[in-house]
Amino acid sequence: MLDLKRQYRPLHRELLEAVGNVLETQQFILGEPVAAFERAAAERLGVAHAIGCSSGTDALWLALAAAGIGPGMAVVTTPFSFFASVSAILRAGATAILADIDPATFNLSPAAVDTVLKTPRGEAVKAILPVHLYGQCADWTSFARLGKEHGLKLIEDAAQAWGAEWQGVKAGGLGDAAAFSFYPTKNLSAAGDAGMVTTNSDEIAERARMLRQHGMRRRYYHDEIGWNTRMDGFQGAVLGVKLKYVDGWNQARRTVAKRYNALFRAAGLAEAGPYPVHGVVLPHEVPGSHHVWHQYVIRTSSRDQLREFLAARKIGSEIYYPVPLHQQEALKGLGYAESSFPEAERAAREVLALPIFPELREDEQQTVVAAIAEFLS
Numbered sequence: 220m221l222d223l224k225r226q227y228r229p230l231h232r233e234l235l236e237a238v239g240n241v242l243e244t245q246q247f248i249l250g251e252p253v254a255a256f257e258r259a260a261a262e263r264l265g266v267a268h269a270i271g272c273s274s275g276t277d278a279l280w281l282a283l284a285a286a287g288i289g290p291g292m293a294v295v296t297t298p299f300s301f302f303a304s305v306s307a308i309l310r311a312g313a314t315a316i317l318a319d320i321d322p323a324t325f326n327l328s329p330a331a332v333d334t335v336l337k338t339p340r341g342e343a344v345k346a347i348l349p350v351h352l353y354g355q356c357a358d359w360t361s362f363a364r365l366g367k368e369h370g371l372k373l374i375e376d377a378a379q380a381w382g383a384e385w386q387g388v389k390a391g392g393l394g395d396a397a398a399f400s401f402y403p404t405k406n407l408s409a410a411g412d413a414g415m416v417t418t419n420s421d422e423i424a425e426r427a428r429m430l431r432q433h434g435m436r437r438r439y440y441h442d443e444i445g446w447n448t449r450m451d452g453f454q455g456a457v458l459g460v461k462l463k464y465v466d467g468w469n470q471a472r473r474t475v476a477k478r479y480n481a482l483f484r485a486a487g488l489a490e491a492g493p494y495p496v497h498g499v500v501l502p503h504e505v506p507g508s509h510h511v512w513h514q515y516v517i518r519t520s521s522r523d524q525l526r527e528f529l530a531a532r533k534i535g536s537e538i539y540y541p542v543p544l545h546q547q548e549a550l551k552g553l554g555y556a557e558s559s560f561p562e563a564e565r566a567a568r569e570v571l572a573l574p575i576f577p578e579l580r581e582d583e584q585q586t587v588v589a590a591i592a593e594f595l596s
């Protein structure tokens with residue numbers, strides 16, 4: 220599914236030197252390695268501020284809290300994402316309201332959000348949190364319009380979308396604030412847990428910096444109850460090295476995705492979609508969006524059997540995500556019935572992520588597609 224060693228081998232000297240510098244300076248928490256990465260990352264994304272923290276989950280919480288989201292408020296998001304998209308809202312003390320997804324992109328549907336916003340609720344909706352799932356931006360033209368119409372903050376879950384763009388603007392600079400994850404499988408990855416908040420707002424940036432250090436502006440003077448969510452120096456150093464290469468890696472991912480598309484079409488397996496019949500529905504890249512292919516996700520009706528068939532041939536695949544968030548045991552308290560979001564529920568039954576990473580070879584992709592062709596025949 221993913222061979223991280225292929226990325227590591229050519230970089231190992233450079234990474235060891237960067238990590239060695241952290242040991243030399245003994246700056247283990249924040250410090251210059253993190254500050255240097257924050258500056259370079261902000262420049263690369265075209266945003267005013269980047270605030271390094273300890274994970275994507277913490278970045279989501281920090282972005283929400285720094286944007287003023289808290290108790291008595293509600294945030295609208297998707298049921299088809301990693302758990303943290305919802306748990307971070309709850310952690311900020313707010314209520315999570317879900318809306319269904321667009322079956323073509325698997326991203327939060329602006330039409331569904333619009334309907335939710337027109338439905339009266341207990342708590343006042345203060346923000347929308349779209350997730351740029353699989354490396355493709357959510358429909359930001361529509362979310363920007365909805366945000367303006369209803370006076371809402373827009374928080375991006377950009378955990379999977381380093382380098383993705385919506386109409387020329389990079390993920391991280393689309394909303395009021397954004398959260399990135401540098402979990403080791405991400406397009407830009409740390410050597411452990413790490414994350415980052417980005418924003419163009421001086422005020423949100425200042426609050427995020429304060430909240431990531433127990434609400435301190437001055438050492439040992441606590442203005443608010445924050446948390447310890449600082450990025451460590453090793454992660455800053457590793458990310459600083461990898462930042463130089465990530466655009467090339469994303470370009471390579473795009474080549475891999477194009478090659479899968481061509482192989483599936485040549486094998487006569489590609490179906491128009493959005494739902495599969497006998498073959499596979501290929502991922503849809505929206506015109507005007509620049510997809511960075513964190514995942515290459517097909518839809519197929521006999522997904523579980525196909526996955527077993529591939530596993531028997533030592534071909535990795537993964538399901539992101541098998542259980543929509545409203546059906547998770549821990550989120551039963553949100554109060555949604557089992558069948559509240561038909562598109563998310565159907566996607567959870569049909570999606571299958573195939574191996575994709577920058578160094579994946581063409582012959583390996585041919586093997587994957589040939590095995591899927593054999594199964595479907």
Ligand SMILES: Cc1ncc(COP(=O)(O)O)c(C=O)c1O
Nearest residue numbers: 274275276301303378400401402
């Ligand atoms: C969409 C999404 N949101 C949030 C997160 C949380 O990031 P982390 O694992 O770095 O806490 C992830 C990563 O797993 C993710 O994929």
